[in-house]
Amino acid sequence: MAEVTLLGFWPSPFVYRVIWALKLKGVEYEYVEEDVVYNKSDRLLEYNPVHKKVPVLVHAGKPIAESAVILEYIEETWPHNPLLPKDPHQRALARFWTKFGEDKSIALCTFFITEGEEQVKATKEAQENLRILEEHGLGNKKFFGGDEIGMADFEFGWLNLWLPVMEQIAGVKVMEAESFPRLHAWIQRFKELPTIKQNLPDHSAMLTYFKDRRAFFLASAKS
Amino acid sequence: MGEEVKLFAVWGSPFSRRVEMALKLKGVEYEYIEVDLQNKSDLLLKYNPVHKKIPVLVHNGKPIAESVVILEYIDETWKGFPLLPKDPYQRAMARFWAKFIEEKCMPALFKCAGTEDREKAVEEACELLKLLENELEDKKFFGGENIGFVDIVADFIGGYWLRDIQEIVGVKILTRENLPKLCEWSDEFVNHVVIKENLPPRDKLIAYFRTRFGPKP
Numbered sequence A: 001m002a003e004v005t006l007l008g009f010w011p012s013p014f015v016y017r018v019i020w021a022l023k024l025k026g027v028e029y030e031y032v033e034e035d036v037v038y039n040k041s042d043r044l045l046e047y048n049p050v051h052k053k054v055p056v057l058v059h060a061g062k063p064i065a066e067s068a069v070i071l072e073y074i075e076e077t078w079p080h081n082p083l084l085p086k087d088p089h090q091r092a093l094a095r096f097w098t099k100f101g102e103d104k105s106i107a108l109c110t111f112f113i114t115e116g117e118e119q120v121k122a123t124k125e126a127q128e129n130l131r132i133l134e135e136h137g138l139g140n141k142k143f144f145g146g147d148e149i150g151m152a153d154f155e156f157g158w159l160n161l162w163l164p165v166m167e168q169i170a171g172v173k174v175m176e177a178e179s180f181p182r183l184h185a186w187i188q189r190f191k192e193l194p195t196i197k198q199n200l201p202d203h204s205a206m207l208t209y210f211k212d213r214r215a216f217f218l219a220s221a222k223s
Numbered sequence B: 001m002g003e004e005v006k007l008f009a010v011w012g013s014p015f016s017r018r019v020e021m022a023l024k025l026k027g028v029e030y031e032y033i034e035v036d037l038q039n040k041s042d043l044l045l046k047y048n049p050v051h052k053k054i055p056v057l058v059h060n061g062k063p064i065a066e067s068v069v070i071l072e073y074i075d076e077t078w079k080g081f082p083l084l085p086k087d088p089y090q091r092a093m094a095r096f097w098a099k100f101i102e103e104k105c106m107p108a109l110f111k112c113a114g115t116e117d118r119e120k121a122v123e124e125a126c127e128l129l130k131l132l133e134n135e136l137e138d139k140k141f142f143g144g145e146n147i148g149f150v151d152i153v154a155d156f157i158g159g160y161w162l163r164d165i166q167e168i169v170g171v172k173i174l175t176r177e178n179l180p181k182l183c184e185w186s187d188e189f190v191n192h193v194v195i196k197e198n199l200p201p202r203d204k205l206i207a208y209f210r211t212r213f214g215p216k217p
Helices: A013-024 A042-047 A069-075 A088-103 A104-113 A114-138 A151-157 A162-170 A181-192 A203-222 B013-023 B044-047 B065-075 B090-115 B117-135 B149-153 B160-169 B180-191 B202-214
Strands: A004-008 A030-033 A056-060 A062-066 B005-009 B029-032 B056-059 B061-066
Touching: A004 A013, A004 A042, A013 A042, A013 A151, A042 A056, A062 A069, A062 A181, A062 B090, A069 A151, A069 B090, A088 A104, A088 A114, A088 A203, A088 B013, A104 A162, A114 A181, A114 B029, A114 B160, A151 B044, A162 A203, A162 B013, A162 B056, A203 B202, B005 B044, B005 B117, B013 B065, B013 B149, B029 B117, B065 B090, B065 B149, B090 B149, B090 B160, B117 B180, B149 B202, B160 B202
Parallel strands: A004 A030, B005 B029
Antiparallel strands: A004 A056, A056 A062, B005 B056, B056 B061
């Protein structure tokens, strides 16, 4: 068995955070695709019995679940090309914004699984949170991490591809460039980074997958 | 070293008590500032514009919000009485369980105090606490021989908050029949030399819960 294994699911932004971290630090790993929607493997259920989700990082046989926890572990185990700054207050800010991303992930994505009035309301809520993120989180920095990318940039990395795919499928524009100029500028910088550019899921496969998902969620909501 | 540590808190909040426990365990002097949540000061809004909540720790003028983020900061800044273990894998486990308590247990427990579908809420909360209890195994504390990160994050469960709310609301969640090991742990928690001096006054807490969750006249 490889020293480092990542159990993942190809359209998951949570999994991609871990991929980006491992790639940034040049850590060799074996990737194992899990069918989390229809057929979770025994291995996944053994490695993440509490949540039964991906990503799970397995290092020297020991499993770790929850992407934010995995990123902290990766940072401590392979400290070069750091994801967190040295200064304790800056580290706290990076963790604060990472937590903001985790806590607001549902609020930011509800527009995708709703329609009509509900979707209008969900879109407004997503925009309020993006406004806070842009104003207080990113500000005038080049990246969330400052001059270099860090943990918080990976937390919001989904905004660069997953969000436009979701907007296209759901038929709403949540993050207009004119309304969120700094976030848009950050996205342009983020997606040009080799680590990111070379590690993104296939765009058309994403469109197909998310189209299916939206149909599924809307149908479930009606039943 | 000219340290200035201020904590914006609320006497009954398990979230701000987490921070106080950490500071006290490490012997860090701080200025306590009680916040009136019905009338938030400009200073609080300046220090936590994103969430406008407590706790906020201000160290040498720099604010940090979110109790679990503050705990990590405290552990990195004051090295005495480490809250997280040294080993990276053990640290990951501690962070995992802290997240589990924060994101799964706490919302589930608050739902039990609500009036919607209480039976289902209690069942769910018990299942989650059972998972937490399994993690404890035969350890005295989640941190091992002494209190650690997870114990502090679990203060709502280990301290008097849960037991008093469940009695007032009339539900059975943390009981010796359901969760014997977790009950034993909570006894150790409230009797810990530092923790017992840093729990909110119990009668004041009970009176507050009666007002908030008790049967309406």
